[in-house]
Amino acid sequence: MFDLGYNASLVAIGAGLLGLAAGVTGTFLFLRKRALVSDAISHSTLPGVALAFIVMVSFGGDGRSLVGLMAGSALSAAAGLLAVGWLTRRTRLAEDAAIGVVLSVFFGLGIVLLTVIQAMSAGRQAGLEGYLLGSTAGMLRTDALIIAVGGALVLALVALLRRMLIVTAFDPEFAGSIGIDTGRADLAMMGLVLAVTVVGLKIVGLILIVALLILPPVAARFWSDRAGSVALIAGGIGGVSGAVGAMLSVSAPALPTGPIIVLVAFAIFAMSMLFAPRRGVVAALIRHLSFRNRVHLRQGLLALAQGQPVYEALTRRLLRRAGLIRADGVATGAGTAQAAKALLDERRWQWLRASEGTGAAAARYDGLTPIETVLTADQIARIDSQLRPGGLV
Amino acid sequence: MIGTEFVPLSLPPLLIGTLAALACALPGNFLVLRRQALIGDAISHVVLPGIVVAFLLTGRVSTWPMMLGAGGAALLAVLMIEVIRRAGKIEPGAAMGVVFTTLFAAGVLLLEQSDTSAVHLDVQHALYGNLESLIWLDALGWNSLLDPVALAGLPTELPRMALVLVGVIGFIWLFWRPLALSTFDEGFARSLGIATGPLGLGLVVIAAMAAVAAFDAVGSIIVIAMFICPPAAARLMTNRLSLQVAWSQGFAGLAAVSGYVLAGYGPLWLGYAHAVSAAGMIATVSGLILALAALFGPCRARLGQPAG
């Protein structure tokens, strides 16, 4: 392992806790389809950071107190969040436009204020640029401590509110029916996003902090369909990304903390998206191709059985590869037998659907399931005895 | 404002800023109506890795490779967003968030890892641009506008931005009808045989072109602000698409000119010696315009139900 200094260890612990909290919090945002609201929140911290600096300097401080800057960032981020809500409710603008407006305007205002600070401190670096991309280099011990404690606090808040948030994210109507005030749950969610942003500002930077809220839940989504599990997995991914990223960053020069954390999270995301067993892209692709082939084969067989032409080239190719037709398109012995079986199955299903009281069994019909997997041999025999020649076709 | 000072120092940045604002606001109208407003945000973030890669490949800071790199990165980002959205079945907002943060992080890391201290290439520049430095040293006054020798010394960003604006106008003019149709009713557009997929991609590419050209001159804040704020404000002023586009162009021009003037002269009027960031001020003014439109715009309230 790396030989971390005391500060670096604190930062890594803080980043890990923060990543954990961000992963869980981000899951609620993601399930509510509001992931990019966090982008507006994080960009709107900039004018607050700058204003807090100006205020602290004009009261005689040096303006770099982390707590003061965090307070300023929280206030302006809250203002940005209110502006997004106001624009979406009171005007015809959709939420995405409102987010774009708020993030660009607040950020622009922040840049204006940064140039004001540059002019004020004439030559002396205020060091606020570090808040854009995050930096842990030369961090004070108290700052590292604040981040570690902040990360732990946010995580405790998440643990406290998790039940309400999971229910609301998963099924708002049900949440309302069991007496959860969904408006208040949303407010709590946004409060947590704000807390994650403010604590993470110094390490990850305001442009990239959203990655910590978005990447882990999106990656976790590939591994589970259950909201609770997604939140837990996302927390794990976020925690690992934060801790590993922060450690990597101090292990070598010129490895800025924020980008490293984001890239670690992205690596986990990419692996999840490709290789997750059920929702992963590779698995889905294999499933889709085999499904398509089954559909074509089945359709080809039904056409063969009914003496209809097989129009599609892919269908013919698949029938041919399975040895069901010859090169000239004539059915082979196996093809004839399978075609007859497909047609018989089709008629059994049709009978089943037309008769009353078989809704449950008939509902499972998708045109591809062999009837033996749904019904017993006795049931099939009973159907066959009722099938009139020709059936309904 | 006397010509001898105004023409060389203020006229070129003012013009470049205005052209950039117009070029971004124009496709922004359709992006906002298509609920793709944040594509502009995503594009402007990924421009950074594009120019860094171009710099690493060519070893110098020159315009065209960087434009190509930025354009390539924008296309890559759009492609990645589509792949994640479709193959991964992830909602578009989250897919965008994944892609632009990752590419931006990669850009920052590349920048820190490579030796770019000798050249003027840094994150700050990428964010706020450098509008104030685009001066025209060959100009002596208003008559220089008619002097071919002096004109040759204009900042190259000016003709480039003008060219891109012409391209953007051309695209919107040519495809106005199918763009409007497919934005309103995609299913109907497809039943007419309009290739809505390529058309939508074309719109994003045009937006990326405007973003890349504008970014080089004015930084990414203006780009994001101009994609969204003027069209959003214009939407609150009228219920006709053509009028909305006209309003958005007016707002973009107004924000660019007044933002530049306020940034340059505002602090002087207040008794401070230093100008503030023009790019930031232009974004701020565009936000003020939107706030006014949201409070007083004649068409600020929603009419029909949005599509389920």
Added chain:
Amino acid sequence: MTQLKLAAQEGAAPVEDLSDIPLAIRGLTVSYGSDPAVFSVDMTVPEGAMLAVIGPNGAGKSTLLKAALGVIPKLSGLVTVYGQPIASQRRRIAYVPQRASVDWDFPTRVIDVVLMGLYRDLGLLGRVRRSHRDQARACLARVGMEGFADRQIGQLSGGQQQRVFLARALAQAADLYLLDEPFAGVDAATEKAIVTVLKALRDEGRTVVCVHHDLATVTDYFSHVFLLNRRKIAAGPVAKVFTQQMLQAAYGGRLSGGQIDRIAAS
């Protein structure tokens, strides 16, 4: 099994002669994920028919229409319009999507929506002339909306929006009209106006296909039905196909016996 004739080569024309058939679908399968929404459907719409596609909720009625038009991708199947691939026959088709599928807050007026129906005449840059506007106004008049030409579309009621969509389809002057749930959530006056227009279209010899959900009005409005429940259940003239047995097959246990008796008797 008999000897089978197969279309000999890739892309070869179907063996059947479909050149008089406004819309022919063969082996159409559409799937969202790994669950077929529509499975191996054959459909033949006779010329001059007024055909209702009916079936229970989730039977794939709209999906069938959209996939036939190429609005959504299909997994397999062939679609011809008057015997030709659909891409070459777009001019002869008018499509009315579900009203809820668009954003009615879009900045445009009623007349502009109807003018969209003239897209194929206007092309990319053709100017909208007075004759085009008159044509659009005439289509609005046919659906009883002539007074609304300059209204903002968001100000219309649901029924009025549906009529504007129908006027847009009329402006297309097509031979084959495909409508997705035109009667869903509209007022009685609108329903009547739409039926009148559709019957007039049929009387002009055009072909009309509607995705329809109200079994009680099928016999009044339509000449043909197509019963769908993911697969084709039955198809043909209303008198022959709209029977208790067929409805039972389409709706299964989801329709009570009494309901079916009432409908079949009406």
